[in-house]
Amino acid sequence: MIELEGLTKRFGTKTAVDHLSFQVRPGVVTGFLGPNGAGKSTTMRMMLDLDNPTSGTVRIDGKHYRELQEPLKYIGALLDAKAMHGGRSAYNNLLCLAQSNRIPASRVGEVLDLVGLTAVARKKSKGFSLGMGQRLGIASALLGDPEILMFDEPVNGLDPEGIHWIRNLMKALAAEGRTIFVSSHLMSEMALTADHLIVIGQGKLLADTSMADFIQQNSRSYVRLRSPQREQLLDALHANGFTPVEAGGGTLEVDGATTEKLGELAAENGLVLHELSAQRASLEEAFMQMTAGAVEYHAHGTNVHGADGQGVTAPPAAGPRWGDTTKGA
Amino acid sequence: MTTPHSYVSPIPVRKAHLGDALASEWTKIRSLRSTMWTLGVMVLLMLGVGLAVAAIVSSSNAPTENESALGLGFFGVLLGSICVITLGVLTIASEYGTGMIRTTLTACPSRARVLTAKAIVFFLLVFTITTVTATLVGLAQVAMVDNAAEPTSGQWLRATVGVGLFMAELGLLALAVGAVVRHSAGAITIMIGVLLLPLVAAMFMFSESLAKVQEWLLDYAIPSQLIALYAGRSAMGQSGPSGWDPVWILLVITAAAGAGAYALLNSRDV
Numbered sequence A: 001m002i003e004l005e006g007l008t009k010r011f012g013t014k015t016a017v018d019h020l021s022f023q024v025r026p027g028v029v030t031g032f033l034g035p036n037g038a039g040k041s042t043t044m045r046m047m048l049d050l051d052n053p054t055s056g057t058v059r060i061d062g063k064h065y066r067e068l069q070e071p072l073k074y075i076g077a078l079l080d081a082k083a084m085h086g087g088r089s090a091y092n093n094l095l096c097l098a099q100s101n102r103i104p105a106s107r108v109g110e111v112l113d114l115v116g117l118t119a120v121a122r123k124k125s126k127g128f129s130l131g132m133g134q135r136l137g138i139a140s141a142l143l144g145d146p147e148i149l150m151f152d153e154p155v156n157g158l159d160p161e162g163i164h165w166i167r168n169l170m171k172a173l174a175a176e177g178r179t180i181f182v183s184s185h186l187m188s189e190m191a192l193t194a195d196h197l198i199v200i201g202q203g204k205l206l207a208d209t210s211m212a213d214f215i216q217q218n219s220r221s222y223v224r225l226r227s228p229q230r231e232q233l234l235d236a237l238h239a240n241g242f243t244p245v246e247a248g249g250g251t252l253e254v255d256g257a258t259t260e261k262l263g264e265l266a267a268e269n270g271l272v273l274h275e276l277s278a279q280r281a282s283l284e285e286a287f288m289q290m291t292a293g294a295v296e297y298h299a300h301g302t303n304v305h306g307a308d309g310q311g312v313t314a315p316p317a318a319g320p321r322w323g324d325t326t327k328g329a
Numbered sequence B: 001m002t003t004p005h006s007y008v009s010p011i012p013v014r015k016a017h018l019g020d021a022l023a024s025e026w027t028k029i030r031s032l033r034s035t036m037w038t039l040g041v042m043v044l045l046m047l048g049v050g051l052a053v054a055a056i057v058s059s060s061n062a063p064t065e066n067e068s069a070l071g072l073g074f075f076g077v078l079l080g081s082i083c084v085i086t087l088g089v090l091t092i093a094s095e096y097g098t099g100m101i102r103t104t105l106t107a108c109p110s111r112a113r114v115l116t117a118k119a120i121v122f123f124l125l126v127f128t129i130t131t132v133t134a135t136l137v138g139l140a141q142v143a144m145v146d147n148a149a150e151p152t153s154g155q156w157l158r159a160t161v162g163v164g165l166f167m168a169e170l171g172l173l174a175l176a177v178g179a180v181v182r183h184s185a186g187a188i189t190i191m192i193g194v195l196l197l198p199l200v201a202a203m204f205m206f207s208e209s210l211a212k213v214q215e216w217l218l219d220y221a222i223p224s225q226l227i228a229l230y231a232g233r234s235a236m237g238q239s240g241p242s243g244w245d246p247v248w249i250l251l252v253i254t255a256a257a258g259a260g261a262y263a264l265l266n267s268r269d270v
């Protein structure tokens, strides 16, 4: 169990993490989601006592990180950057960590085997590919067979097979009763692995909800219609109590209806349809809308919010469709 | 949601202590190619330059009067000190360069324990190798140069153990600077400046008003102190350090730098 309370980190005038309070519970995979620069890595570094919080606290099973005896046996972490000495072999990189926490040397071979690096155990980690480096990092996290595992963007640089492997690994680790905390900026990835979801934007908590609730609240289903007789179609829909919304390209979107119902309605009115399809908004869209006000780095660089950027202090994700799942700051 | 049972590591947890950190740092230092390179080159320089100087002096037949041949080891040790500085800096700065420091401090959150373990392992390694090499060079030099005074036991001790301590302390100073600067090239440059700049600066102090400063620099520059350690008396005049003084002076400086490095390591973000 990890507990954050009012955790804040400022770099000069920039507030990277802003009064974050949440808990990471055991036995489930908790996804930590936010756009680039949201403060995920900074939060994780503070959890490991690498960065000093400006204010607020992190407790791991009720203790501060520095109070942990042999911390690798409580918590294993994979950080976003390579954190090994490239001039040392994979085996020796892990061995020196094991020794510092009195973990038997035989465990080094075990974790290397677990992540599939046995064949290159004696090779310098400098020459490792992105995916191999990531696997070495995961091996170091697993070294102490800890209760808590923390992964900062573990699928970065992995091929589809590797992604699949990590996904199953995290689920298996959580099923053993461990606490898994994993960051990502891909909602679709989280939807497949996480049971619980914590979303941040510009350092602030935007949502703290179960994955099931998030999916239920955010996967809006609707029907898309296109017709050359647009005016008649609109009249017919209104007459039957639907509230069509105009979408781009001359299409209409209707919430709370089925294709069967609308197809019959069109037939009754003798209307020609060019499109009639059931649609589901993706979770990615929901995530993007939720964090829209809090995106740090826009692709076109014309609209970079300052530290006091607008839309940050407003209740996040004011959109009517998921207001219930979000938590105001 | 059911409250699932919490997982507990099957590996028993005990109170961590310095011994674990020492084992870890020993693995680190012995598993790097840069350790072999820097210490190997140091040994070669001490042996090669030391023997070459002895050969030149013995063939020239210049009367060395009451000087012992041990002092000829100075040149090799001065060049070798650059290797020790490099290794001292790399011992910590390379962890910052590669990002390893984050893993290290995650595994051992006590900054004091990490720094102490690094310092002890580095000190013992450099002290042992330097002392052994200095002893070999000394024996060869005394055997090769006949027309020199027989070294006293005090001179022998300072030229072996004393030189070993002096070099290991210099390396620790480099380690502390590396921990403060966190950048290998920067820290090595600073340390080479500390080693050579005082003598170079003293050379350009012609003005009468700077005479006192010049004298002080000539007495206390690191190469002068090394000469004093060998000779047993001040390198230039009468005022400077002599005997074992250089070892104590450098110890105080290194301890102060180490305390500063610890304070910074403890308070800074990694």
Ligand SMILES: Nc1ncnc2c1ncn2[C@@H]1O[C@H](COP(=O)(O)OP(=O)(O)OP(=O)(O)O)[C@@H](O)[C@H]1O
Residues within 6 Å of the ligand: A011, A014, A015, A016, A034, A035, A036, A037, A038, A039, A040, A041, A042, A043, A080, A185, A296
């Ligand atoms: N050492 C630092 N000094 C100054 N600013 C920093 C530092 N570390 C992080 N920041 C700033 O804090 C903010 C949060 O960064 P952080 O790396 O935590 O984001 P992130 O959510 O991990 O992003 P990404 O998804 O890109 O990894 C960014 O704006 C970053 O520029």
Ligand SMILES: [Mg+2]
Residues within 6 Å of the ligand: A040, A041, A042, A080, A152
């Ligand atoms: Mg990050």
